[in-house]
Every structure is written in C-alpha cells, then in structure tokens.
Amino acid sequence: MTNKILVASALAAVVSMTSIGSTQAAENEKCYGIAKAGKNDCQTATHSCAGTSTADAAGDSWIYVPAGTCEKIVGASLEPKAS
Numbered sequence: 001m002t003n004k005i006l007v008a009s010a011l012a013a014v015v016s017m018t019s020i021g022s023t024q025a026a027e028n029e030k031c032y033g034i035a036k037a038g039k040n041d042c043q044t045a046t047h048s049c050a051g052t053s054t055a056d057a058a059g060d061s062w063i064y065v066p067a068g069t070c071e072k073i074v075g076a077s078l079e080p081k082a083s
Contacts (some may be wrong), residue, residue, distance in 0.1 A: 030062040031070035032077045039063065 006066040038058035051068070053061040059081035070076045 027067060027083040028071055029067050029078065031073065032062045032080050033057050033059045033068075034064045034073055034076045035061040041082040 030041075035053055037053055037056050037058075038051050040050060040058075041063045042050050047075060055061075059077070062080070065073075070078055071083060
C-alpha cells in the first residue's frame with residue numbers, strides 16, 4: 001500500500017512539473033548574454049545543459065526572463081551572439 005502511494009505521489013509530481021515548464025516557456029523568453037557562469041538555463045552550442053556555462057555573460061548562454069524584459073537589459077539579446 002505504501003509503495004502505491006509513493007509511486008502515485010511521484011507520478012503526480014512529474015506531471016505537475018511538466019505543466020509548469022510549459023507555462024513558464026509561454027510567459028517568458030530566452031535572454032542571451034546575461035547569465036552568470038554556472039547559472040544558464042539550458043544547452044548551448046558549447047556546453048550540454050543548465051548550469052554548465054563557464055563565463056559570465058556568454059553570448060550563447062541564456063536564462064528565462066519575463067516576456068518583454070530582455071530588450072530592457074543592457075547587453076542582453078533575444079538571439080544568441082558571439083562570445
């Protein structure tokens with residue numbers, strides 16, 4: 001019985017996280033060139049996944065920001081740029 005409850009809880013958590021991720025992407029935009037080293041949100045051409053950027057403000061590293069915010073940040077870009 002306890003195992004069934006644990007499995008059901010884990011499955012519910014995964015489903016809930018998936019829907020949150022979809023909502024986040026719809027309300028936010030990728031903003032390049034402002035992530036601190038090790039704080040990027042996902043993969044780029046030079047590294048494999050989130051948290052793996054090696055330099056501050058790398059032009060190909062991005063983080064999610066609220067839609068409409070990136071264009072207001074000095075040095076930020078909605079498109080990847082050469083580092």
